[in-house]
Amino acid sequence: MGRPVNGNIGNPNTGSLNTRSSSTRNGGAQNGIISSFRDVTKEYTTGEVVVQALRGVTFDVYQGEILVILGPSGSGKSTLLNILGGLDIPTSGAITFRNAEVTRFNESELTRYRRYSVGFIFQSYNLLPDLTAKENVDLARDLVDDPLDSLEVLRRVGLADRADHFPSQLSGGEQQRVAIARGVAKNPELLLCDEPTGALDFETGRQVLKLLKDINTEFRRTIVLITHNAPLAAMGNRVLRMRSGKITDIQHNATPADPERIDW
Amino acid sequence: MLSRGTLTRKLIRQIGRTRGQFASLVAVVAIGIAVYVLMTASYGELHDSLDRYYREYRFGDLLVQVRRAPASVVDVIRGIDGVAAAEGRLMFDARMEVPKSPGNDGKHTSIKGRIVGVPDVGTVSVNDVKVLSGRRPLKGTAEALVDPQFTTAHGLVAGDSLTVYVSGKAAGLKVSGIATSPEFTYATSNPSELYPDPSSFGVLFMSQYDAASLYGYQGEINQVLVKYGSSADTSATRVAIERALDKYGRIASLERKDQFSHVVISQKIESIRTISTTLPAIFLLVAAAIMYISVSRMVREQRLQIGIMKAIGYSGQQILAHYTGFAVAGGALGAAIGIGLGGLAVPAYMGVFAQYFNIPLGSGRVGLQEISASLAASVAASIIAGWLAARRVLALNPAQSMRPAAPPGAVKAELEWLPFIWNRLTFSWKMAMRNLARHKGRAALTVMVAMFAVALLVMAMFMRDAVDYLFRETFAGRQHYHLAVNMSRPCNRRDLFFLKGIPGVDGIEAFCDYAVRIRNGTKQDDISIKGMPRDSRMWTLVDLEDRPVSVPETGMLLDETTARKVGLQPGDMAWLKMINGTRNEQPVLVRGLVRQLVGGGAFASAEQVNQLAGESNTFNGAWLTTGDPDRVRDVLRESPVVISISSPAERLAEFEKMTGMVVFMVGLITLFGVAMGYSIIYTITSISIEERKREISFMKALGLTSWQAASIVFNENTALSAAGIALGLPLGNVMSRAFMAAKAGDMWTFPLVIYPRTYMFAAFGGYVFVTLAQWAGRRRIRQLDPIAELKTQQG
Secondary structure (H helix, E strand, O other): OOOOOOOOOOOOOOOOOOOOOOOOOOOOOOOOEEEEEEEEEEEEEOOOEEEEEEEEEEEEEEEEOOEEEOOOOOHHHHHHHHHHHHOOOEEEEEEEEOOHHHHHOOHHHHHHHHHHOOOEOOOOOOOOOOOHHHHHHHHHHHHOOOOOHHHHHHHHHHHHHHHHOHHHHHOHHHHHHHHHHHHHOOOOEEEEEEEEOOOOOOOOOOHHHHHHHHHHHHOOOOEEEEEOHHHHHHHHOEEEHHHHHHHEEEOOOOOOOOHHHHHO | OOOHHHHHHHHHHHHOHHHHHHHHHHHHHHHHHHHHHHHHHHHHHHHHHHHHHHOOOOOOEEEEEEEEEOHHHHHHHOOOOEEEEEEEEOEEEEEOOOOOOOOOOOOOOOEEEEEEOOOOHHHHOOOOEEEEEOOOOOOOOEEEEOOOHHHHHHHHOOOOOOEEOOOOEEEEEEEEEEEEOOOOOOOOOOOOOOOOOOOOOOEEEHHHHHHHHHOOOEEEEEEEEEEEEEOHHHHHHHHHHHHHHHOOOOEEEEEHOOOHHHHHHHHHHHHHHHHHHHHHHHHHHHHHHHHHHHHHHHHHHHHHHHHHHHHOOOOHHHHHHHHHHHHHHHHHOOOOOOHHHHHHOOOOOOOHHHHHOOOOOOOOOHHHHHHHHHHHHHHHHHEEEHHHOOHHHHHHHHHHHHHOOOOOOOOOOOOHHHHHOOOOOOOHHHHHHHHHHOHHHHHHHHHHHHHHHHHHHHHHHHHHHHHHHHHHHHHHEEOOOOEEEEEEEEEHHHHHHHHHOOOOOEEEEEEEEEEEEEEEOOOOOOOOEEEEEEOOEOOOEEEOOOOOEEEOOOOOEEEEHHHHOOOOOOOEEEEEEEOOOOOOEEEEEEEEEEOOOOOEEEEEEHHHHHHHHHOOOOEEEEEEEEEHHHHHHHHHOOOOOOEEEEEEHHHHHHHHHHHHHHHHHHHHHHHHHHHHOOOOOOHHHHHHHHHHHHHHHHHHHHHOOOOHHHHHHHHHHHHHHHHHHHHHHHHHHHHHHHHHHHHHOOOOOOOOOOHHHHHHHHHHHHHHHHHHHHHHHHHHHHHHOHHHHOOOHHH
């Protein structure tokens, strides 16, 4: 699979941050489907234990939306996100992205999918400790032909003055913002966030959520965010609830909340 | 377009963080490559220099010794098909004296000289002489060029005088300069001497005319030198030459491949070539093992980072290349350093060579070939080791790798099956044993490297032990006389009474020593046969079980090396012909084999040897015991019939001086062995500390001291090192045996002698490298902050 050809990729000449166009400013569910799961199951083995993480999951991801996947620990949401991001392969079922069947991708195609289409933000930030903030962002932008400028992205997340600091010299919130910058710098279509506020205090967590909202609103990135923290569901355009590897409910939020108004 | 600048920066910082391990790796590669470069460049220089020397000075292909022939016979030889050039000359051995002078203490006054006549007119077409300083001797001036080692040993300069004794008469010669020749690259008076002793042997190049005058050979020669044509049928040409010279009393013919100097230097050059491949290969293997262990560890430790990089979009191959890069960086840097060190050492090594070999040598250059081969070998080894260690990243599923690794499975240590031992172990030993059982591959690699390191130490000392034993046994263990006297002619009882009558002589045993050709079917060899008293107390012969034996009344005892060469066993009949004589071959029964460490040859009763020579009751040498060797020597010097005087004590003293080179090599190899052992133990220690830092920190938090907490790591090292030492000692014995087997057939038989102290030294060396590595690791343990480590998440 090559780099997806899409009128919404953005201006490759400027690599600027606000050239993505979208049919709806709110990134609403009225946009087309960019990814879908059809009857996806996943089993994996850890040591001597076999876990059935997903059981016949079916849903769609719409262009430009914030999709929140809510569920307690062990509900399968992280597994779902990993499979959506091409980090893992399902045991059965089909996943598509822009009409390409991801489940049929070979290793090389999966790598390209992760490289060009997906940006990840992890709960534990997962910055490389041997690299500075800017270098962590460069690590991602080095891979694509039309990345965003590292310093510009760091400026957008409020860390331009900490560009030369190593992760050990940054607070948790700052590390998470660097991780967001890294995820965004590749200009991916899909930003996947795994409990982005899980390791942060309330204020910092709120700042991170606001940043994600801005990215969705201004840069038209589709965001899939998983969390066990129920109040966070309010910021999503849609909320998928999961339990024991299954989707139990899908809700639409007509008016997604501003993260600054969410309390937890 | 993909840029790997960021990953490169990560790699550099990774190297910085693990600089101790990286430095160990680099050191081992550097040593291996330095040895390769040194030996290969030296081999190249020696080989090319020798080749050039032989070519420029027209080293002959064949030398034929005759009794006496007219000089005109050379024209006949030149006319034989296949002969490109021929020269005739004179060569004699004579007793020499070097008078006392400011540069010479006059102590060495009984010296053997080899007088070589050099044609007076035109260019010498075979075996020319290279004048190093001064000038060629002029005809009729009684001058001589002298070999460089001899001039140095006796402090001679141009213009100094020498005395040679010809038929008992003294003749004065003046030194006209210093020279050498391809024939005398390794100048010993006979093949049984282990090393050149310029204090007692020298080569003089005289005008052919003057040599002829001295010896009464005007218009005659006693040697013919030949160069074959490029398309000559050498066997047929040689036969034709020998046939043409038979009537002049042909004594011997010697092809270049059998010429002593050529054989010695060729073997030496060949052994350098062998070392240039075997030793570096061992070091590169060890380096590869260290790389493998380090990179494997890195990949395991950074599985989360690998998952992140895959999540970001790096391919497995890119990540594999990144981790392999650690190994490649070490290999390339080690190679660069090794090339530099090896190149620096070449001139010094050439200098050492020049002390023993008369070859015009350059300082030696490291060529592009050596550099390319070094880089290629070390980078290839690095890529292979790094790839093997890191290839698991290809299989790592990104999601799985970002999950914490499953806790290590329960593994029982082998010792747990022996409860009477296991129950007596402390907890730290139990932890160490279980961890070893969990990482069997790594443990096996560590033991293997430690084993090689210790074996290297054994081999290093074995070389010294063998040479030490060879000399002590030969000169002190088996030769029980103070002086050995050689005569210029066969002597009779009257001469024996004269020797007995010298004041100071306590005991005397006469012997006769002749050069013979021994033949068994088509196999033959030129050896010496010594006729000695059956009840000799001054020369001990031992059989193959090291039991003293006496020479038989009839028949002979044969040295095992000679016997092997010609395929003879006790009970066989050998055919012996005197080289300097006209008698035909005679059969002599081989009654037994003896072990002669130096020289080889045959031993029989004086009567048997006299019979072979067609003599009766004669001798040409004697061993003397005396309480005053100097006084006896003074008297012997005056005798016209004495050609040389030697003493085992002097030879042993010379050996002590000569062992400087052996000690240097032993020291160097010892250093290599310790460096190798240190590198592997340090790498394992560093890795173990990193893997167990939470456990160690926990134990420190519990209240144990750093040393006690570190015991879980150090006990592993102790167990692995003990296994390495235990296996390395016998491996060292095996490697020494292999070395000895490779040397079999050389001039000298290296005994497999390894003194007990050598094993103790090697074991101590093992203890040293383990202790040093653990000391370096202990520092790291002291630095561990329990609070920080216990709060840090895994991965």
